[in-house]
Amino acid sequence: MTSHVLAVGEALVDVVERPDGTRTEHPGGSLANVALTLARLGRDARLATWTGRDDRGETIRSWLAASGVTVTPGSDAATRTSVARATLDAAGTATYDFDLEWRVPAGTRADAGTLAVHTGSIGAVLEPGATDVRAVVEAARATSTITYDPNARPVLMGDAASARERVESFVRLADVVKVSDEDLAWLAPETAPLDMARGWVHELGAALVVVTFGGEGSTAVTATGEVHVPSRPVQVVDTVGAGDSFMGALLDGLWAADLLGADRREALATIDHATVERLLSRCAAVAAVTVSRAGANPPWIDDLEDA
Template structure:
């Protein structure tokens, strides 16, 4: 069994009734929605729930499987699949009535590979399953991070005075708590939401996050409080928004290596900058969910677009971004590390991914590299279908079609990173060095490639004072650096995007022997500088 998150709680069918009188049924449930978000974001997630072996249960099982959510054994033991009647008002907000049966599957529980156990909502407070949930959580703390979202449903939970002590018990057992201001208003009608969050954080959790709907979210930690605004989007409805926010918190914590009992001290020490990044990720995921009908959290390709520092022109495009140039570079760095270690993940290469990309693409990086058959960018950086937008020419020489292709990636597809990828033993660089040393011109149109590399030699001689025969290895690196500079110099769009902070352009040299990619030039901010020559 691989590392995974275990979500424990309800999966059901939402019967949604709209203000115009129309209605429809679709799968849902708070814990199912959290698991769905994690599955769509590429995480291994298991759901311990309570479904019937009926038509509605079949719909829920298919819905979960399509988003890569595995059901824990015993999750199909219910007499019938539960139903939530969701009535939407004119703003898209939902109120609920429930026909629900809940208990924890007999064999559900954390294992040594369970990084986190998440629970909440009805499952954590509704008898008879609530006692089993608390028992599971108590045991899970030995191996796993515990996360909790009260996600109050007054229509089925009953009296707030009765529910409140149950909620507080699980809060004290948790490492991360997410709660909405509306939930806190129900549980503590005479108290300010952040006052409650501070008290909760003092009882044990490392992080307590309060969400404020379209206004954003605030986290309370030992390092202090951090607030972020939510992206402005056209709200279709709010069904599943808080659950997708919670799933995004777990996804970010996993990526930051802050899940698991062994990482509890590191999680308690989370600083304000990291907390802000976590919240930015979560509000962006939730914003996508509210922009479309039902509990329909985003896939990774839905989350690429202009970043929070983008200028007015970029922001008005209406896209969202949760990958900064730094984060996109980190993905490539991690992928190249796997490639070098001969431990590739081969991500996003299955039939599900192909279906996701039938009508849309949102790559996180443009890679402009050499056409050399040994320099396959997707393989070198262990990326999958739709992850990188690749432009290739012999010797990565620049012309107007190359500039147009790269601008398509940065301006239309909103990629936050451009990588210029050179390599050792490059035929175009070697041909240029030979021409300069002997005066012999290459045949045919190959000469056009050499002519495009020669300006990099001029850069060496004019700026760096290099004379005499030029080492091809030195020319290779200088040619990559010069190409990075050309992209800014030739393209006003690229230059503006870099200056606005929504794009970085980097130069990388690939080592054919050991497979490593070495950073040699940076224009923009990626959290790393090239090593000293």
């Protein structure tokens, strides 16, 4: 069976409102963006999601198919396609509000070819789908690497204390976590981001936690220490999808390093710093291309020949 990564979570339409009053629509969603990035980097990426059989749903499915993402059966059974409205400030930073419907397609599971299951963001917190996402992840641990990005949406996640409990319950299941400093500042404002990451490694059991600091780069925490890599200089158009493309590149790099799959869990737990630095450098290159473009538009592998 062909080796692949299974992403489980939302695909939706981003309605982007810019400071000059212009309004555009782009297909997106955190888990869809991760799968799209992986596919554009030449990987077999599959997405279990929840879209409607409407014009917006067809736009999403065509967008994913054009990049080689396989959408799993039953992912088009929603009554409507979800929408996220992103309002950009003068610096290109997005804030969101949502009109959502989320369930996990029946029969979603890791199979013998699933090297990794990735989840997070809305799909891991919005019921009724979130409970099923957790069940998929719990079952997949026996065969697959589990990767997770909280990608916090405070408007959907309630109070920070309750959200932290739910996030950390997923961290306990995960081998790899990618999280932004902004997410950590909301979840635990009294704790420095890297102190949180250290706790997730040394207390909750993640093998690799990567904290992204926007234009300041990213820092990886492992059981044996920390590695920081700066971001790439770039003219920012907007930040929509930047963290998701970073996550997709991280999965691609772990795949290239032969660190995906439950049978590689011990090797992942002892990952060396040189490998981590290479991973983060590649992620920085991918994210730099994404923020230089409008909407969630990560690079294809040919765009990164010199990265």
